[in-house]
Amino acid sequence: MSDYGHDLVFGSFTTPRNDDPDRTVGLAVLAEQVGLDLVTFQDHPYQPGFLDTWTLLSYVAARTDRVHLSANVTNLPLRPPAVLARSVASLDLLSGGRIDLGLGAGAFWEAIEAMGGQRLTPGQGVRALEEAIEVIRQVWDAEARGGVRVDGEFHRVVGAKRGPAPAHDVPIWLGAYKPRMLGLTGRRADGWLPSLAYLQPGDLAKGNAIIDDAAREAGRAPEDVRRLLNISGQFSATGRGPLQGPAEQWAEELADLALSEGISTFIFAGDDPDDLRRFAGEVAPAVRELVAAERASDSATERTPARTPAPEPAPVVSPTARTARPKVVGGAFAVVPTPDDGRRRSDRKVWDESARPTGPVPDPTRTYTAHEQANGQHLVQVHDHLRSELAQIHDLIEQVAAGEIDAGAARSHINTMTMRQNRWTLGTYCESYCRVVTTHHTIEDQALFPRLRQRDPRLAPVVDRLEQEHHVIHDVLEGVDQALVAYVGATDGLPELRAAVDLLTDALLSHLSYEERELVEPLARLGVS
CATH class of the missing domain: 3.20.20.30 (Luciferase-like domain)
Structure with missing residues (x-):
């Protein structure tokens, strides 16, 4: 070994x-x-x-x-x-x-x-x-x-x-x-x-x-x-x-x-x-x-490496995820949600961010095992993958604008992405992580939001708001798809296509930051399995 x-x-x-x-x-x-x-x-x-x-x-x-x-x-x-x-x-x-x-x-x-x-x-x-x-x-x-x-x-x-x-x-x-x-x-x-x-x-x-x-x-x-x-x-x-x-x-x-x-x-x-x-x-x-x-x-049991292992690196993240990811260890809660830097590309607003509810304040005296903290870290990693896909979409649109690929090819590529295949109404975390990566979760286990409501009713307003935003993101994604279809028939539709992607960028980055802010600690405290 x-x-x-x-x-x-x-x-x-x-x-x-x-x-x-x-x-x-x-x-x-x-x-x-x-x-x-x-x-x-x-x-x-x-x-x-x-x-x-x-x-x-x-x-x-x-x-x-x-x-x-x-x-x-x-x-x-x-x-x-x-x-x-x-x-x-x-x-x-x-x-x-x-x-x-x-x-x-x-x-x-x-x-x-x-x-x-x-x-x-x-x-x-x-x-x-x-x-x-x-x-x-x-x-x-x-x-x-x-x-x-x-x-x-x-x-x-x-x-x-x-x-x-x-x-x-x-x-x-x-x-x-x-x-x-x-x-x-x-x-x-x-x-x-x-x-x-x-x-x-x-x-x-x-x-x-x-x-x-x-x-x-x-x-x-x-x-x-x-x-x-x-x-x-x-x-x-x-x-x-x-x-x-x-x-x-x-x-x-x-x-x-x-x-x-x-x-x-x-x-x-x-x-x-x-x-x-x-x-x-x-x-x-x-x-x-x-x-x-x-x-x-x-590290806490019998197996001791020949020397102290190098620290586990942060997961590779998109440039849009601007926070370093610390190694998950036991003790105080250390998973850092990705902050919203406040930058926006679009003048359109798909929701009122000031109306977002907040969950209960974590107990500052509570400690968390490495396994518990990994639950919140999983959420951040799934989101980092979605952020990387967002960067891919921007790159694809620029390739379309430069004539390197056609809009149909870009649309086909986007349709294979996790964010497009994800059923947003069930929650990004379970659909993108639990369903694909964790083998032991049943269909009932994947109903993340209902289980969070049940285990801590104080989270109900946050969960309700997140579900509403999932529906909105689905519609915004449909808008990008419609703009790509329109661009096939009218090449002067590039400004509309870029505007649709800008709106998706604002909505998705804002939502992912909000979801991490409100859920990384409850996922550790309440568990998902």
């Missing part, structure tokens, strides 16, 4: 197909929009059906603002390490510190030879990779005296000038499966990046043991090596096998991999945009909560 205490990271693994470059880039942009942390592409320079991965990474870096980017993994035999080091550092500087480096020793040697690369045996590949890591790190060490000096068996770089230094400490992750590569990972790398499809039962535990031993022998801590994993599967209504089932099954299985095998970065391999949205919006938040709850529980 290994949990190295790393923060959780979720990413995408997209095929760099060149038959539809806009779609390939669009999937990377979508990954950022739905809240993923990392975008990766495989690197096979000999594959004529693929875009060149390094060129693609550069282009995607210019089209995104937040996500980290990496090859998964870089084909080292066809990319000289000294040049690669400068390429990585340059793009890291240009992107504001968002480039990571996955490296592989090489495969498909006939294709590599056909492209001018040198065929290596497995042992030679490991030695060449270790030399390359040394070259790369010396190039990045711009403050050291003298030039780069690596006079190796496969890579000879003697006297090359150092620099530039990357904008951040670029991690080096190795795609490794065999003992020699795993040993190199423990000695020299910052991360282990295998693919689950290529592993047999027990391989993760065996690999971790080899990496841990090699790290200790090199004077490092096992926790110095992040454990990443490429995963793939299918979403379905019922479970049919590992990562073959509903989102809640995925979440439980990935949480188990995090807690028992030390995996802290999950990279989803798939080119279906709906699967990407589901992985980001349903699976990732649930895994974070399951792991956080287990870590909080374990």
Whole structure:
């Protein structure tokens, strides 16, 4: 059992197909929009059906603002390490510190030879990779005296000038499966990046043991090596096998991999945009909560990590959610509702905010368990996903305005979003979280608002008002849809379309802040299960 205490990271693994470059880039942009942390592409320079991965990474870096980017993994035999080091550092500087480096020793040697690369045996590949890591790190060490000096068996770089230094400490992750590569990972790398499809039962535990031993022998801590994993599967209504089932099954299985095998970065391999949205919006938040709850529980019981785990990071949120999310721990109530900053885009008012009722004042002497506080945190996370979808809608409308997509495509995309599918009259929290993520809630349990009324009648005015606002939001969403339909037939309807989206923005952000303000504490105090 290994949990190295790393923060959780979720990413995408997209095929760099060149038959539809806009779609390939669009999937990377979508990954950022739905809240993923990392975008990766495989690197096979000999594959004529693929875009060149390094060129693609550069282009995607210019089209995104937040996500980290990496090859998964870089084909080292066809990319000289000294040049690669400068390429990585340059793009890291240009992107504001968002480039990571996955490296592989090489495969498909006939294709590599056909492209001018040198065929290596497995042992030679490991030695060449270790030399390359040394070259790369010396190039990045711009403050050291003298030039780069690596006079190796496969890579000879003697006297090359150092620099530039990357904008951040670029991690080096190795795609490794065999003992020699795993040993190199423990000695020299910052991360282990295998693919689950290529592993047999027990391989993760065996690999971790080899990496841990090699790290200790090199004077490092096992926790110095992040454990990443490429995963793939299918979403379905019922479970049919590992990562073959509903989102809640995925979440439980990935949480188990995090807690028992030390995996802290999950990279989803798939080119279906709906699967990407589901992985980001349903699976990732649930895994974070399951792991956080287990870590909080374990810290008070028998399991003690090798060192104090790093603090669990705040969930990734849209720029519209401007409050940092603290880790949920027991004690005083610490879940912070997202404040309403008061900014409005539209002159229209769909309700009187001053007439909103407030609930009972919380007891300042009461304490809450981590599990209780997680209930309120779940609500905030569901809302953060809705805020990220709102940002996507604005981006889609600007794409329509620029002629990059048509209104029909934008409408189709919006109709797949959680906010469009959500039955607002039943409450965002249950429809978006309980129904999808939590497996043990019955239909009666999902009737969140009636249960809150029953458990604390003082909340009845607040619940009544929230239900009224849910109906209004439904109508405002219908207005956006109608404006999109009208725009199809009359392209001069762009001002009306933007006005409809502005009204939705005002209504939704205001409502979500109000709902969090009034419900995060009652959810902890009264429970939802």
